[in-house]
Amino acid sequence: MALMDSQVLTIYAHEVRSAVRERNIVIYSIVLPLVMYPILLWAIFAGIQFVQGQTERLGSRVALVGLPDEHGALADSLENEKGIEVVPWEDTRDEALSAIGEGRLDVLVEFAEPDSNGVALRDNFTVRLHFNETRDRSSGARTRVEGVLTDYRDAWLDRERKVLGVSDATWADFGIVLENVASPDEMIRFLLSIMIPTLMIIMIAVATFYPAVDATAGERERSTWETMMTVAASRTTIATAKYLYVATFGAVGGLLNLTALALSMRWILAPLGGSTEQLTSAGIPLSALPVIAVGTALLALFIAAVMLVLASFAQTFKEGQSMITPFYILLILPSIFMQDPDMEFSMLLATLPILNIIMVIREAIVGVYHVPQIAVTFLSQIIFVAASIGFAQWVLRNEEVYMGTHEGGLGRFLKGRFSRRASSS
Amino acid sequence: MSTASVRIEGLTKVFYDDSRGEVRAVDDVHLECASGEILGLLGANGAGKTTTLRMLSTVLTPTGGRAWIMGHELREEPQDVRLSIGFYSSSTALYPKITPRETLRFFARVNRYPAERVEERVELLIDRFGLAEYADSRVEKLSSGMKQKVSIARTLAHDPPVLIFDEPTVALDVLNALELRKIIAQLRDDGKAVIFSTHVMSEAEQLCDRIAIIHNGRILACDTLDGLRGLTGKHYLEEIFVHYARDSQA
Numbered sequence: 001m002a003l004m005d006s007q008v009l010t011i012y013a014h015e016v017r018s019a020v021r022e023r024n025i026v027i028y029s030i031v032l033p034l035v036m037y038p039i040l041l042w043a044i045f046a047g048i049q050f051v052q053g054q055t056e057r058l059g060s061r062v063a064l065v066g067l068p069d070e071h072g073a074l075a076d077s078l079e080n081e082k083g084i085e086v087v088p089w090e091d092t093r094d095e096a097l098s099a100i101g102e103g104r105l106d107v108l109v110e111f112a113e114p115d116s117n118g119v120a121l122r123d124n125f126t127v128r129l130h131f132n133e134t135r136d137r138s139s140g141a142r143t144r145v146e147g148v149l150t151d152y153r154d155a156w157l158d159r160e161r162k163v164l165g166v167s168d169a170t171w172a173d174f175g176i177v178l179e180n181v182a183s184p185d186e187m188i189r190f191l192l193s194i195m196i197p198t199l200m201i202i203m204i205a206v207a208t209f210y211p212a213v214d215a216t217a218g219e220r221e222r223s224t225w226e227t228m229m230t231v232a233a234s235r236t237t238i239a240t241a242k243y244l245y246v247a248t249f250g251a252v253g254g255l256l257n258l259t260a261l262a263l264s265m266r267w268i269l270a271p272l273g274g275s276t277e278q279l280t281s282a283g284i285p286l287s288a289l290p291v292i293a294v295g296t297a298l299l300a301l302f303i304a305a306v307m308l309v310l311a312s313f314a315q316t317f318k319e320g321q322s323m324i325t326p327f328y329i330l331l332i333l334p335s336i337f338m339q340d341p342d343m344e345f346s347m348l349l350a351t352l353p354i355l356n357i358i359m360v361i362r363e364a365i366v367g368v369y370h371v372p373q374i375a376v377t378f379l380s381q382i383i384f385v386a387a388s389i390g391f392a393q394w395v396l397r398n399e400e401v402y403m404g405t406h407e408g409g410l411g412r413f414l415k416g417r418f419s420r421r422a423s424s425s
Numbered sequence: 426m427s428t429a430s431v432r433i434e435g436l437t438k439v440f441y442d443d444s445r446g447e448v449r450a451v452d453d454v455h456l457e458c459a460s461g462e463i464l465g466l467l468g469a470n471g472a473g474k475t476t477t478l479r480m481l482s483t484v485l486t487p488t489g490g491r492a493w494i495m496g497h498e499l500r501e502e503p504q505d506v507r508l509s510i511g512f513y514s515s516s517t518a519l520y521p522k523i524t525p526r527e528t529l530r531f532f533a534r535v536n537r538y539p540a541e542r543v544e545e546r547v548e549l550l551i552d553r554f555g556l557a558e559y560a561d562s563r564v565e566k567l568s569s570g571m572k573q574k575v576s577i578a579r580t581l582a583h584d585p586p587v588l589i590f591d592e593p594t595v596a597l598d599v600l601n602a603l604e605l606r607k608i609i610a611q612l613r614d615d616g617k618a619v620i621f622s623t624h625v626m627s628e629a630e631q632l633c634d635r636i637a638i639i640h641n642g643r644i645l646a647c648d649t650l651d652g653l654r655g656l657t658g659k660h661y662l663e664e665i666f667v668h669y670a671r672d673s674q675a
Contacts, residue, residue, distance in 0.1 A: 010535045014523075021522035021563075223518035229484045230517060232507040232536045232583070399486055407443075 007233040011241035016248065019211055029207040029249040033257035038264045041195075051136075056083070060141030061104075063089035063096050066111040070123040074152050078109075081148050084141070100132050106141035107131045109149075122160075186366070190341065192284060193365040196261065196292075197358040198335035200254055204300050205307075205328050207253020209321075211246045212307035217320035220404050229402060239396035243389060246308050250300035258284075258292060288364035291374065295357045295364075298381040302353060303331065305388030309395050312402075313409045323409055334358060350376035353384045429457040430587050430618035431464075431481070435490030438476050438642075450476040452642040453490065458618045458635075460586065463609065465633030466622040467666060473642035474622040475514065478591045481620065482512035494587055508536060511580025514591035518576075521565035525556050525575045528564065529582050536583035550578045554608070570601035577608060587618045594628060606632055626662040636662070638669050645669040 019025045062084055067075055079086050087105065089096055099105035108130040129145060132138040161171050182190070219225035228238060262284050284292070307324050314320035334355050343349075345359045356377035363370065395413070400406035406413055438451040451473045458464040466474045479485040481492060483503040491498060497505040519528055529547045538546055551560050554574045559567055564575065573593070580588060590609065594602040609632060613619055623629050629636050630650060637647035646653060646669055650662065659665045 007535055007537075010531065014520075014531045014535070017527070018520050018522045222521060223516050224520055226484055226514070227517040227519070227579075230482050230507060230510075230512040231532065232504050234504055403485065405440075 005237065007237050008241045008244070011228075011231075011233065011238060012244050012248075015215060015242060015245035019214065019245065019249065022210075022214065025210045025214060025249065028210045029253045030256065033203050033207055033253040034260050038260045041199075041261075042264075056140065058137050058140070059083055059085045060137070060144050061085050061087050061106045062109060062141060062145055063087045063099075063105055063107070064109045064111070065089060065093055065096065067109075068111060068123065068125050071111075071125065071152075071156075074149070077148050077152055078145065081144060084144055084148070097130055100130060100138060103132075103135060103137070106135075106138045107145050109145060189285070189366050193362040194339060194341065196258075196284070196365060197338075197361045198332070199261075200257065200292075200296060200361060201299065201331055201335050201354070201358070203257040204250045204254040204296065204303055205331050208246055208250035208300065208303050208307050209324060209328065211249040212304065212311045212324065213314065213317055213320035215242045215246055216308065216312040217314035217317050220314075221316050225402070225404070235397040235402065236393050239393040240389075242396070243305060243308055243392055247301045247304035250304045251297045254296040254300050255293060258289075258296060262289070284365055285367055288367070291364040291369070292361050294378065295360050298378065298385060299354070299357045301385040302381065302388055305385065305392045309388075309392045310410055312392075312396055313406060313413065315404050338362075345370050345373050347373060347376060349373075351380045353381060357381065428459070430460050431456070431458040431492070431494050431620060433457070433477075433481070433490070433492040436477065436480060436487050436492050437489035438473075438480060438485060439488040449642050451480065451487075454639075454642075454644050456637055456644065456647060458587075458620050460618050461613055461616045462634045463613045463619040463621055463632055465629040465636040466620060466639055467624070467626070467629045467633075467636050467662070468622070468639035469624055469670075472624075472639045474624075474639055475591050476642075477639070478512070478514065478589050478620065478622055481506075482510060482589055483507055484512075508583070509585050510587045510589055511583075511585045512589045512591075513576055513580045513593055515595060519564045519572060519579065522563060524561050524563055525567070525578070526551065526560045528575060528579055532579050532582035536585075538583040546582065546584065550581060554578045569596060570598070570604075573597060573601060573605060574608075577605065581612075586616075588612060588620070590619065590621045592622055592624070594623070594625070602628075626666065630662050638666055640670050640673050643673070645673055 019029075060083055062078060064075060064078070064086060075086060078084050089105075089108075093108070093110065096105060096108040100108060110128045110130065112126045112128065114124045114126050127149060129142055129149075131142040158171070180187075216225075219228065229235075231238075233241075306327055310323045310327055311320040314323050331354065335358055338355065338358055343359070345363060349359055350356045350373040356373075360374055360377050395401055395410075398406075398413075398417075401413065406416075433454055433456040436451060436454040437449065440448045440450055442448050454473075454477055456464065466477065468474045476485065480487045480499065481494065483499055483506050487499060491500075493499075494506045495509040497509060499506055523531070526547060529550055530543060533543045533546050534540070551557055554577070556571070556575060556578065559571055564572060567575065573596075577590075577593070580590075588609075593609070594605055597605060606628065609619060609621065613634070621633060633650075635647060635649050636653060638645045638653075646656065646665075648656065653662070653665050654660060657665050657668045659668055
């Protein structure tokens with residue numbers, strides 16, 4: 001059968017024309033992917049920044065207990081640190097801990113004699129920080145105090161080693177230098193590689209959802225399904241045209257979302273920090289776009305076929321929505337499980353639908369291209385898509401399904417078909 | 426060899442219902458309808474009229490028997506059958522978001538009406554059914570009567586030789602029903618074979634050349650009104666119908 005004969009195109013064009021005049025489909029398949037997710041992302045990042053800013057603006061109330069006289073300078077350093085307020089504490093340690101629990105105090109800095117008798121340095125001490133990690137203000141205070149303590153310790157150690165005659169060169173051997181080899185661009189791409197596949201799947205599913213229900217249960221609800229069944233086209237032609245219509249909206253939704261994200265990346269990511277100059281080239285590399293676009297299209301073709309099959313058993317729009325929802329959740333789950341950035345893109349993974357596309361998109365965003373895995377991914381996805389189209393056509397050709405007389409969903413239909421076949425053989 | 430446009434031999438449809446088991450909705454129906462003839466299918470609700478017409482339109486597949494429309498057998502050449510018919514029923518609604526003009530254009534094209542003559546055909550139907558004023562308004566904005574006219578025009582978009590109307594006047598007011606009956610009579614005069622189902626006796630009396638009485642899925646009688654009168658000795662169609670219905674249950 002020619003996939004794109006003139007009847008398929010005529011029915012396809014008719015479906016699309018009707019769909020673009022349907023408000024819900026336009027909102028969920030075109031407007032939402034284009035506008036909502038960039039806005040949503042920006043809002044999330046801006047929100048995080050706002051909350052962090054609010055926390056940073058709040059002063060940290062710090063109490064010191066048992067500070068050795070020799071280290072009075074440490075108290076001065078804490079008092080001089082912006083955002084730290086050293087609270088005179090006359091009560092017991094336990095009362096201080098209660099105050100942290102109740103939010104009246106943020107950190108208790110408790111000094112003690114060092115545990116070991118073999119310490120080499122004089123005036124040494126152990127410090128214990130008590131804080132409440134369930135409270136942002138307490139956690140923020142801990143970070144501030146820890147910073148001051150670290151600076152003080154480093155300065156003190158530096159002084160003591162000079163007294164002990166340890167040379168600068170020897171001392172440098174004990175130092176730890178932290179250097180993040182990832183550039184700001186790479187850091188941003190890493191974040192995007194985690195976020196975008198998930199968003200892409202959600203967006204394609206949202207964009208496919210309404211057309212799939214509209215093309216099946218919606219037609220039944222409007223009594224136009226039988227009208228279509230009386231045209232001089234084969235059931236396969238009708239099923240193919242409907243499938244292409246649903247897949248088009250899924251792919252358009254996904255690609256519009258990708259375009260919107262790519263165009264608004266700088267603006268969206270600005271709240272993440274870093275100067276505008278640092279973010280100049282941030283975002284999805286141009287070279288990744290074709291790979292992502294193909295992946296998105298294949299994902300849309302697969303999701304459209306499954307959603308069309310599931311929705312074809314529904315009598316009403318509402319029923320269609322409830323039949324598709326479990327698949328919708330199933331789609332999102334893999335992207336949640338695959339948040340681990342160290343997950344290896346194996347050949348086995350390349351054969352698993354959805355997971356393989358997630359990996360291809362993720363790697364393309366960070367500029368990694370495992371060509372054999374990409375080839376296997378696209379090939380296996382094409383096989384899955386062809387199988388799902390064939391399955392969708394087979395289901396939609398069935399009289400009980402297209403007349404809406406079948407009671408129950410896909411599972412019951414298949415059980416009925418196979419038990420009938422078994423009993424007839 | 427029969428020259429009838431529609432020939433039905435032993436058409437049967439059995440459904441399986443969870444609660445009732447096997448249901449013979451249509452049982453061994455034999456009928457014929459020639460060009461330029463209106464064949465009325467008269468029966469109460471649930472008699473099997475719609476199932477018979479749905480099988481003729483290939484929406485449903487027969488369980489048994491055979492039928493030919495313009496020489497094409499239902500199960501062997503379903504697409505050619507659909508090319509030869511225009512089917513209307515209460516469950517073949519119009520697409521609400523497109524206009525009557527777009528509706529006619531779509532059904533002409535998808536039913537393989539010659540591409541270069543589609544626009545001409547659309548304009549002819551718009552003119553014939555008096556749709557000009559509403560031709561470019563969305564169907565959802567039209568009145569019931571106007572929608573019914575567009576629906577009938579839709580069945581004619583590809584100029585089929587056989588028309589199947591399942592209770593087309595059922596939701597119409599008196600004036601719109603009268604106008605629709607005139608249109609159907611004109612279609613007969615144009616040489617179309619029309620199969621028309623109804624449960625309204627007066628409608629069948631006025632419009633049909635021959636009437637087939639269907640009850641519990643079986644054709645109890647099929648003749649002209651005068652022929653049925655002669656066979657039963659009853660004058661009114663209602664009396665004739667009751668006569669056959671009671672007879673079949675006896």
